[in-house]
Amino acid sequence: MSDLRTEEYYLNMGPHHPSTHGVCRMVLKMDGEKVKEIEPHIGYLHRSIEKICENRTYAQCIPILDRFEYVTAMSCNYVFALAAERLASIEVPERAEHIRVIMLELNRIASHLLFYGVTAMDIGALTPFLYGLRERESILDLFEMTCGQRLTYNYIRVGGVSRDLPNGFIPKCHEALNTIEKKLADYEGLLNENPIWLVRTVGIGVLPAKVALDYGVSGPCLRASGVQYDLRRNDPYSIYDRFEFDIPVRHNGDCYDRYLLRLDEIRQSIHIVRQALDALPEGDFKAKVSPNFKPPAGEVYARIENSRGELGVHVISDGTKKPLRVKTRGASYNHIAVLPAFATDVLLADLVAIFATMDVIMPEVDR
């Protein structure tokens, strides 16, 4: 056996691989089952969103940016509106701010529920996928009754939101939150102690805090590595400073912690939505902003914490009704970039688990 000659080989994973959450190709240098090197190839989903935005008015950019990160399209709506509001110094009514927080947090819950299901499915458990999507459905129903769409909302506008909350939204929202809170125990019961799940996630893909910081990893992936950094606290936007909530942190930085952290975040988001619903004031839901408004020349970078991490948009205005340049920043880009730095020397099957728990979504990378 000792004279058996072995050699490293290259393996293409993707572009059309079900666990790449979109279209991502990874060229893997393999030694048997072990991944030695990873080289992510991106760009398959490029839709030129930034360039398209340069030829649209500020109001028209928002439905385009819905497609930027479609799992949490509310955040994309919001971050652009925030940038435009800062450029043009627009005051947003109180009620609108509350509605926005409700929507952003509901969207975070929906995104984490999708994460829960999809990650479990990537690792080989089908049941959680069905459960996660069932509860996500109740949130999508809320979005549909509010803005008419389930995925590309186009709801948050420069200066407010497009429509007021519909009749019956508040009781329905409370009901959905209660159900999700109850079902979280089921979710945890399915996976948290499942021996197969533990073997597949505990200690797998440990992302050290220093590497994470060096590569600009943000959001739950960073917090699972022990760094308490959340833009809702560290760079408060909207009215987040008024609500009481914790920033969950975990310290091992492995797949299991990244998974648990997101379940913790769902609880915190439920808490925020409840507070916002209770504090919801009467009043206008939108400031008066002309659809063709012209912000003064200047530039602004707005960033928010969405379910994946820092979502930012840099808008440069030349004083006309269309932005001169729109640059978007998605957390997933950094989450892919960091893979070669820490996800080596793992089994190929574990790479799938790591990729899934980094919660990468390709449209955000390629935009």
Add this chain to the structure above:
Amino acid sequence: MQGGIGNMGIFKDIKALFSGMRITSKHLGRHAITLQYPEEKWEMPERSRGVVVLLSDKEDGSLNCTSCMLCMRACPTAAIVIDSPRDPETKKRNLKKFEIDFGLCCFCGLCEEACNFSAIKLATKYEFSSADKDSFLWDVNKLQEVGRDVDYIDTRKKKKVAPKKETTPAETKSPEKKPVDQKGENS
């Protein structure tokens, strides 16, 4: 890390597996939350953004559109094409062409928001997929036909009843322009 099973003890593992099974079995007798789609359908919420239609006057059935082209300018994908040349004598617009290309439309609803005359709306209807690309180009007749039974709140009527309050240029023009659409429709 690979020794997870050994460390935890076989009994704990079996217990964990059974607790998972218990959660699954709780759902055994439950009703499915899904529907048998083509036979059964969800009732769409009233704000649901489906196909774009042109609305007609509730009384005389004529198009509400005044060819002001605001929706065309608001559309981010240039799905709407309107051609309404001004009549050289009366200086009024004549709606010659109103087309929406659903291959381009992204169902954002900006056209509905831009329109001041309750003339265009995203109805709750869906199911207009087709294998033929050309069939996505709907002309004014088709848009009006599909929109006939769509219920809407007519915001124009209020302005007609009380035209003297807060007369902005757009509002004062609306009653004059109304007859034009009928011409446009007949032509």
